[in-house]
Amino acid sequence: MKTLKTSYKPVALALLAIFTAGVIGMTLFSPASHAASDAKPATAKPALTVTTARPEAARLPIKLAANGNVAAWQEASVSSQSNGLRLAEVRVNVGDVVKAGDVLAVFAAETVEADLAQARAALQEAEANAAEAVANAARARSLQNTGALSAQQISQYTTAEQSANARIASAKAALSSQQLRMKYTRVVAPDSGVITARSATVGAVSGTGTELFRMILQSRLEWRAEVVAADLRQLKPGTTASVKAANGSVASGKIRMIAPTVDAQTRSALVYVDLPASAASGKDAPFKAGMFASGQFDLGTSDAITVPQQAIVVRDGFSFVFRLNADNHVSQIRVQPGRRLGERIEVLSGLNSDTQVVVRGAGFLNDGDLVHNVADTAAAAKVASKEATKVAAK
Structure with a gap:
């Protein structure tokens, strides 16, 4: 079992x-x-809800960008014209705005005043001597035909008269020289402008030609833009330029002149742009001499095809747009962007004017994706934003 x-x-x-x-x-x-x-199989679902737009024709400004330094239009050196005098008073400092003829400094004038008084006394003495010589010569000429005086004596009186008049002229010249020295004891501004440097010190004894102050004449500044030789043909005197200061302020100026030579090392030339007085004068002025500034020259306008900024997608260093096809699939197209105006960008190549491109949601698409196209409204924007967030999270 x-x-x-x-x-x-x-x-x-x-x-x-x-x-x-x-x-x-x-x-x-x-x-x-x-x-x-x-x-x-089940119907495929769209990867994203998007909005589309067609390229638009527009006229965009033509700009030429450049960089350069801000400098004084003209700079003046105010020097001493008095030799061996003590500086008694300094009335201005760096940053002060002065007018033509304003007194900047004063030298001690005691020595010059004494020399001036001596020159006046010498002139008075010469005039008195000349008056006597003129009277003697007049009497001698009146007795010339009487035989009371010889011809030699008459000639002596006439020569004494001429010498006395010459001494008067010499005394007047000496007096003018001393008056000029007295004038030089007061250092005045040669023109209106702003003081940029001061080396004058109270009590110092300065020699002739010693620089006391440096100033920007008329407080005028200019932007010296460096432009390559190939772009010079687009510029001419009177062309408008927008110059941006270091603090972000923008001033409008005009080309005054273009340098006649090109630097042999950089192959660029200087373009001199006059800046407005409002941007260059005052302690709080946005532009200062020696400042670096960037700017653009306005060269007119030209026709262009533009798309919204959101339609341009940058990947791997190249710019693309997504074309919406008839089957609601998208195709990635490489384009060449150009100028920017507000929220729109110029497309130089790679796109036709009748192409429908994706605007909202373009940054989350890939080539060949199926999308759902809706009207560009606030509600559609919210839907696209939500779906884009989901795609990014995945």
């Missing part, structure tokens, strides 16, 4: 295997399974 029970186990396992295989076969080849396999 024990041997009989053991012989049934292999048979039972074989029957169980056959039963399992049959169930699997019925499942695979049943009509229901065939029906499931013949069913169509």
